[in-house]
Amino acid sequence: MKLTSRSGRHSSRIELQMTSMIDVVFLLLIFFMVTASFAKTERELDPAIRVEKAAATKSRTQLEPAIVEIVGGPGRFAYKLGGREFNSPAELTAVLRQFENKSDGAFVRVPDDAPFDMAAAALQACMDAKFLAVSYVPLSEEN
Amino acid sequence: MRLSKRPSSGLQMNMTPMIDVTFLLLIFFMTVSQVSAVNKEKLPLPQQQGSQDQSEAPITININEQGDIIVSGNRLTLPQLLAEVASELGKVNDDASRLTIALRAHREGNSRTVNQVVSALEKLEIHRVRIAVENSAP
Numbered sequence: 206m207k208l209t210s211r212s213g214r215h216s217s218r219i220e221l222q223m224t225s226m227i228d229v230v231f232l233l234l235i236f237f238m239v240t241a242s243f244a245k246t247e248r249e250l251d252p253a254i255r256v257e258k259a260a261a262t263k264s265r266t267q268l269e270p271a272i273v274e275i276v277g278g279p280g281r282f283a284y285k286l287g288g289r290e291f292n293s294p295a296e297l298t299a300v301l302r303q304f305e306n307k308s309d310g311a312f313v314r315v316p317d318d319a320p321f322d323m324a325a326a327a328l329q330a331c332m333d334a335k336f337l338a339v340s341y342v343p344l345s346e347e348n
Numbered sequence: 349m350r351l352s353k354r355p356s357s358g359l360q361m362n363m364t365p366m367i368d369v370t371f372l373l374l375i376f377f378m379t380v381s382q383v384s385a386v387n388k389e390k391l392p393l394p395q396q397q398g399s400q401d402q403s404e405a406p407i408t409i410n411i412n413e414q415g416d417i418i419v420s421g422n423r424l425t426l427p428q429l430l431a432e433v434a435s436e437l438g439k440v441n442d443d444a445s446r447l448t449i450a451l452r453a454h455r456e457g458n459s460r461t462v463n464q465v466v467s468a469l470e471k472l473e474i475h476r477v478r479i480a481v482e483n484s485a486p
Contacts, residue, residue: 223363230370237377248398249450250479256470317460321453324462325394325481332399341477343463 250328255312255340271304271311271336273297273327274344275319282323284330294326301334310338317345389418393482394455405450405478406436413454415461430468437472444473452480 276285283290284297291297301311311331315324324341331339389410409429410418417424419432433449440446449469453462469477 223367227363227367227370230367230374234370234374234377237374246483247393247402247480248396248483249400249402250396250481251399251476252479254466254470254475254477256467315459315463317458317463319459320455321457321459321462322394322455324459325396325455325479328479329396329398329481333397341466341479343459343466345460345463345467 250325250332250339252313252328252339252341255342270306270309271301271331271334272314273301273311273331274314275316275323275327279318282319284323284327294330297327298330298333301330301336304334304336307335308337310340311336312340312342314342314344317343387420388452389421391452391454392456393452393480396481396483398481398483402450402478402480403448405448406439407433407447408450408452409465411451411453411457411461411465413457415457417461417465426464426468429465430472433469433472433474437474444475447474448478449474449476450478450480455482 271286274285275282276290277283283292284294285291286297286300289300291300304311311334313324313327313331315327328339328341387408387410389412391410391412407419412418417426417429419429424432433447437444437447451462451465466477
C-alpha cells in the first residue's frame with residue numbers, strides 16, 4: 206500500500222548551523238586546558254614523625270646525628286646545625302651534604318613559633334642531602 | 349558580468365563524532381577540576397621541590413594561616429580531627445602504616461597547629477605524614 210508519493214517528500218533537508226557551537230565549545234576547551242596547565246603542581250615531602258621531650262633530644266646530640274633546629278625570634282629565624290647558624294636553605298644543604306652518616310637519618314626540630322615555610326625548607330634540605338630518613342620533631346611548649 | 353558558476357554541491361564534513369569527542373573532553377576537564385578541589389583548600393603552600401609526586405590520601409588536613417584545621421571543607425577542633433582519623437584507622441583494621449595522611453599548611457603561618465596535629469597523630473601510632481609543597485618548576 207503506497208501512502209505517499211515520492212514526489213510528496215521534501216527534497217531539501219533541514220541543516221543545523223554548527224559553526225557557532227563549535228566556536229564556543231573550542232573556546233571552553235582551550236580555556237580549561239590552559240588553566241589546567243597553569244595550575245601549580247603539588248608534590249610531597251614524606252618525613253617520619255618523632256615526638257621527643259626537649260630534654261631527651263638534647264642528650265642525643267652527643268651522638269652527633271644531623272639535627273637541624275629552627276631558632277630565633279619573630280622576624281628573624283635561622284637554621285641551626287650543631288653550633289652554626291644558616292640563613293638560607295642552600296647553605297644548610299651544602300653543609301648537610303658533607304655528613305657521612307646519612308644512614309643515621311636527619312632530624313628537623315621545629316618550635317611552635319617557627320614559620321612553617323622554614324620547617325618545610327629544612328626538611329627539603331635534609332632530603333636533598335640524601336639522608337635516608339628525615340624526621341619532623343615538633344618542639345611544642347607542652348612537650 | 350558573470351565570471352564563474354559556483355558549485356552547487358559542496359564537500360561536507362561529518363561533525364558529529366568531533367563534537368562528541370570535544371564535549372567528552374570538556375566534561376572530563378570540568379569534572380576533574382571540581383573533584384580534585386573538594387579536599388584541598390586554597391592555600392599557598394611552601395615552595396619546595398618535594399621528594400615524591402602527590403598521591404591520593406584518605407584524609408587531607410588543611411591548616412590555614414590562622415591555624416584553623418579544615419578537613420573536607422569543615423573546620424574541626426583537634427579532638428574532632430582525631431576522631432576522624434581514628435574512624436579512618438578503623439577502616440584499615442587499625443593498621444596505621446596503611447593510612448596515608450596528607451598535611452597542607454599555609455606557608456606564611458607558624459608551626460604551632462602543625463606541631464599539635466603531628467604530636468596527636470604520633471599518639472595514634474601514625475609515624476608518617478605527607479607534607480604538601482608547591483612545585484612551581486615545570
